[in-house]
Amino acid sequence: MNVQPDLEFIRSLKEAGGDTLKKCYQCATCSVTCxxxxxxxxxxxxxxxxxxxxxxxxxxxxxxxFLCHQCGDCTESCPRGAKPGDVLGAIRAYAYTFYGWPxxxxxxxxxxxxxxxxIGIPVVVIFVMWLISGAMHIPTSEQFAxxxxxxxxxxxxxxxxxxxxxxxxxxxxxxxxLGLFSAFKGVTRMWKTMSxxxxxxxxxxxxxxQFTKEFLWPSVVEIVQHNRFRECTVNIDRVRGHLPxxxxxxxxxxxxxxxxxxxxxxxxxxxxxxGPMLLIDPFKILANVSAxxxxxxxxxxxxxxxxxxxxxDTKATFYDWFLIWEITAVGITGLGxxxxxxxxxxxxxxxxxxxxxVSIMMLFLYLPYTKFAHLIYRTAAYTFEKYRESAFAQK
Ligand code: SF4
Ligand code: SF4
Numbered sequence: 001m002n003v004q005p006d007l008e009f010i011r012s013l014k015e016a017g018g019d020t021l022k023k024c025y026q027c028a029t030c031s032v033t034c035x036x037x038x039x040x041x042x043x044x045x046x047x048x049x050x051x052x053x054x055x056x057x058x059x060x061x062x063x064x065x066f067l068c069h070q071c072g073d074c075t076e077s078c079p080r081g082a083k084p085g086d087v088l089g090a091i092r093a094y095a096y097t098f099y100g101w102p103x104x105x106x107x108x109x110x111x112x113x114x115x116x117x118x119i120g121i122p123v124v125v126i127f128v129m130w131l132i133s134g135a136m137h138i139p140t141s142e143q144f145a146x147x148x149x150x151x152x153x154x155x156x157x158x159x160x161x162x163x164x165x166x167x168x169x170x171x172x173x174x175x176x177x178l179g180l181f182s183a184f185k186g187v188t189r190m191w192k193t194m195s196x197x198x199x200x201x202x203x204x205x206x207x208x209x210q211f212t213k214e215f216l217w218p219s220v221v222e223i224v225q226h227n228r229f230r231e232c233t234v235n236i237d238r239v240r241g242h243l244p245x246x247x248x249x250x251x252x253x254x255x256x257x258x259x260x261x262x263x264x265x266x267x268x269x270x271x272x273x274x275g276p277m278l279l280i281d282p283f284k285i286l287a288n289v290s291a292x293x294x295x296x297x298x299x300x301x302x303x304x305x306x307x308x309x310x311x312x313d314t315k316a317t318f319y320d321w322f323l324i325w326e327i328t329a330v331g332i333t334g335l336g337x338x339x340x341x342x343x344x345x346x347x348x349x350x351x352x353x354x355x356x357x358v359s360i361m362m363l364f365l366y367l368p369y370t371k372f373a374h375l376i377y378r379t380a381a382y383t384f385e386k387y388r389e390s391a392f393a394q395k
Pocket of ligand 1: 023024025026027028029030031044045048077078079080081082083084
């Protein structure tokens with residue numbers, strides 16, 4: 001076999017935490033140890049040799065790379081001190097940039113060097129929108145006590161639709177839309193690459209309903225229940241942080257959707273539906289429970305990552321921390337804005353609220369390039385794994 005290593009690819013793996021890949025001497029202990037590896041397609045030994053050879057095309061088209069939960073079981077058992085879990089993590093980080101769309105944004109979000117620009121984009125967008133809204137001023141203490149942040153982007157007398165909501169929707173919906181569209185483009189590209197690599201005939205396809213019922217839905221259930229993740233041993237604590245974090249995201253997503261429907265659709269018919277939810281509103285309760293789960297999950301993941309860095313000597317990369325920083329920023333600025341409102345400090349309150357909007361926009365816009373992408377790409381990989389073993393792929 002004529003191996004043409006992609007040296008640039010090997011270099012980027014090393015930079016993203018895969019610097020131990022050269023230590024591997026192919027004993028296969030890791031494939032035997034890995035609780036998620038299957039007999040028919042064991043990993044991560046083969047990925048280690050492909051990485052050493054710089055076989056980028058094979059690795060980014062390999063669903064096994066995305067099935068790994070980076071639990072560290074293999075890393076602990078490796079007799080050579082290689083860290084296959086970290087190498088697979090580095091391959092995934094590379095793949096998310098490779099599949100990412102638009103490419104310049106995906107590249108920017110792949111390293112800490114891009115951080116000033118990543119923060120600068122939402123800062124400029126929100127600042128310009130604040131300027132355009134004509135509401136750019138700090139309110140008096142009385143106005144702040146009466147309205148909080150509900151007139152950050154100003155106020156108009158059109159009772160059907162609040163100006164503040166209009167501007168927030170104008171900023172956040174396109175950001176989320178772009179994030180979701182980018183994720184969709186990335187996943188479809190990944191699926192196509194994997195199908196071609198596995199030699200699947202594209203002429204035989206199930207209907208959308210059949211695909212959802214037989215392949216997609218069972219994968220979603222498996223991921224939500226964390227069934228495979230629970231099989232890991234060394235780093236099982238990660239499940240305790242990962243699960244509440246994922247459920248918190250689902251909860252907050254439901255609340256956000258309901259909030260949009262309530263304010264922007266139903267509120268046009270029944271104006272009384274505008275405004276903040278009552279504390280006893282089920283959606284408010286769901287929002288608060290999700291916020292607590294989010295903070296709990298993030299604190300577990302934070303301490304767990306620190307522990308892994310010390311005990312397993314794993315290197316933290318920008319990719320590992322970016323989503324954790326983003327969520328922490330959303331939580332801290334949100335809580336800070338609320339506390340400053342109670343304290344009656346409009347100047348600091350408005351500054352922190354501005355940063356809160358910036359951090360939310362970052363979360364939406366960079367969604368397909370952070371660890372959040374796991375949720376999307378891993379679901380696709382689980383689905384592909386089931387699909388490739390089905391009769392459709394065998395035809
Ligand atoms: S990574 Fe370690 S355990 Fe796995 S094949 Fe290489 S040397 Fe063996
Ligand atoms: S990190 Fe865990 S899931 Fe990933 S290859 Fe190693 S043992 Fe398997």
